[in-house]
């Protein structure tokens with residue numbers, strides 16, 4: 001393994017900046033990959049740097065974002081929920097209305113256009129909730145590329161609708177059975193496949209992984225925060241007081257937060273999966289309970305056992321069930337610019353039903369975590385305060401899991 005060290009002048013990292021040349025956001029990030037993968041990462045970083053400066057790349061991406069993804073997504077005032085809670089106004093950023101039902105496509109389209117410019121014909125991806133797998137399968141179909149998606153065995157079972165959707169769009173779903181059969185293991189397997197097949201393009205689904213992925217994914221997802229800015233100014237004549245997003249690897253949250261980093265009056269809260277409780281193995285709340293470490297090619301906070309090994313994690317939500325977290329979130333937490341808090345499985349489930357019944361919107365279990373935090377926080381805030389919750393996805397994929405849980409209860 002070649003590990004880069006934090007470089008530069010030793011000056012504190014300023015939130016909102018790009019990471020340094022080696023991908024460090026302060027002490028977090030970097031490119032901790034086995035030597036054979038270093039040139040692969042460098043090639044992607046070089047091509048991304050070129051595309052970022054090329055207006056034709058952004059024009060092509062914008063065209064797909066509007067005509068294929070259906071952006072901009074609306075900012076919806078949840079009046080019934082606001083009235084019931086009796087405090088701050090709650091707006092929902094409707095990422096659930098994107099084509100395929102989640103924010104994941106914003107990033108997939110960006111990365112697949114990059115892969116196309118690199119002459120790639122084959123992509124691989126990992127997925128937990130299946131939303132990134134579905135978005136990757138669609139993007140690959142659109143570009144005429146082949147697609148292989150690694151998915152943990154427990155997630156294949158609990159997110160069946162998405163497995164079928166991936167297959168319908170021509171992707172091969174590889175069930176990963178090792179260890180806990182979850183998202184971490186799916187990423188492990190994808191990285192090993194990339195080691196053996198460095199010509200494929202690994203389309204990473206969150207703001208994690210070795211440099212340049214956390215930077216690229218943040219920038220591709222920043223369309224969410226940019227739209228919220230414009231929409232909130234139009235609707236309220238000012239910026240929101242609080243932004244709330246669920247944090248798995250951290251892509252929907254960083255995409256929402258990034259355009260507001262310099263507006264220090266805007267509070268930013270990342271909501272982590274608190275699962276069944278604070279005991280190791282019962283949650284996946286990395287920033288709340290983890291410590292510094294390296295996982296999947298980057299330095300950040302990691303949930304580790306007493307031997308320093310990456311620990312098993314649990315969440316009701318397949319998309320949040322991950323023992324690491326994007327390095328930029330780790331930096332934002334250290335800098336105190338964003339706060340991170342856990343929400344339990346039951347609180348998330350409760351929020352899912354509350355929104356379904358009050359507003360006729362069934363959120364994904366992941367997004368229900370963000371919503372649960374808003375439900376707890378809004379009543380203590382003044383009525384003229386504005387909260388925006390990133391409704392990162394819709395709950396269709398969770399129906400079989402929820403029906404199963406309801407059957408057990410009756």
Ligand SMILES: Cc1ncc(COP(=O)(O)O)c(C=O)c1O
Pocket residue numbers: 102103128129130131132205206207246247248249250251252253318319320364366367392393394
């Ligand atoms: C709907 C939805 N929201 C949130 C997430 C969490 O991922 P991230 O933290 O990268 O946004 C997922 C992951 O699959 C998801 O499907």
